[in-house]
Amino acid sequence: MIKQFARIPRPTPPKEFDRLTTREQEVFHLIADGLSNTEIARELFISDTTVKTHITHILQKLALRDRVQAVVLAYQTGLFARDSRRTRSRDESPAG
DSSP, X not given: OHHHHHHXXXXXXXXXXXXXXXXXXXXXXXXXXXXXXXXXXXXXXXXXXXXXXHHHHHHHXXXXXXXXXXXXXXHHHTSSOTTSOOOOOTTSOSOO
């Protein structure tokens, strides 16, 4: 059963994803990782208001209603695989 599920192709990301800026893609990735606005702001060294602005732009560009739809889209399309780049927390050391 697992082999059959693994063969099911994932939908491709919408072409509008390419319209997101690099920073919007970073914010989108952190949303998909389950971070709150405050956590995203801390991670990227930006204000909560700036995070909200990026999220508004992401939702508009991708024609999504809310961040839940954004997370669903990210996982359904495999936009951010678990082993992909993840912004390192300030508390993590560069060499583990």
